[in-house]
Amino acid sequence: MIRLVKFDSEPSFNNLFNRFFEGELGDSSNRPTTNIKENDEAFELNILIPGFKKEQVHIEIDEHILNITAEQEAKDEEQEWLKEFSFDSLNRSFRLPKNIDIESVEAEQRDGILHIKIPKKKEEQKLKKQIAIA
Numbered sequence: 001m002i003r004l005v006k007f008d009s010e011p012s013f014n015n016l017f018n019r020f021f022e023g024e025l026g027d028s029s030n031r032p033t034t035n036i037k038e039n040d041e042a043f044e045l046n047i048l049i050p051g052f053k054k055e056q057v058h059i060e061i062d063e064h065i066l067n068i069t070a071e072q073e074a075k076d077e078e079q080e081w082l083k084e085f086s087f088d089s090l091n092r093s094f095r096l097p098k099n100i101d102i103e104s105v106e107a108e109q110r111d112g113i114l115h116i117k118i119p120k121k122k123e124e125q126k127l128k129k130q131i132a133i134a
Contacts, residue, residue: 033047034092040120042118044117045066049070064096065093066093066095066096067091068116073088099120100118101120104119
């Protein structure tokens with residue numbers, strides 16, 4: 001699972017160390033590649049999930065953890081000479097920030113890419129005001 005934070009273009013040993021212990025490195029054979037964008041209104045995730053139908057993909061947010069899983073029956077191929085990829089199952093998790101609007105999350109699947117839009121909550125206006133005495 002990784003945290004949803006801004007991209008750090010300056011790699012460092014500490015960053016690599018943290019990614020290792022957060023489980024981001026290591027076996028990634030069933031972890032789909034993901035692009036994440038942020039603007040003032042929302043986070044947008046684009047996740048590569050080729051070969052899966054929308055009925056095979058499950059998206060859940062639980063305690064600010066976004067979980068994406070996809071499964072389909074494995075196809076037995078006779079005499080595989082080389083197998084460098086498999087799309088039998090995929091899973092990915094992200095720790096979301098506290099300022100998301102969980103009720104307004106939208107997802108769609110198009111051309112092998114899962115698009116998830118996670119709106120941010122509107123900041124509540126502070127109800128503090130200095131009152132002048134007349």
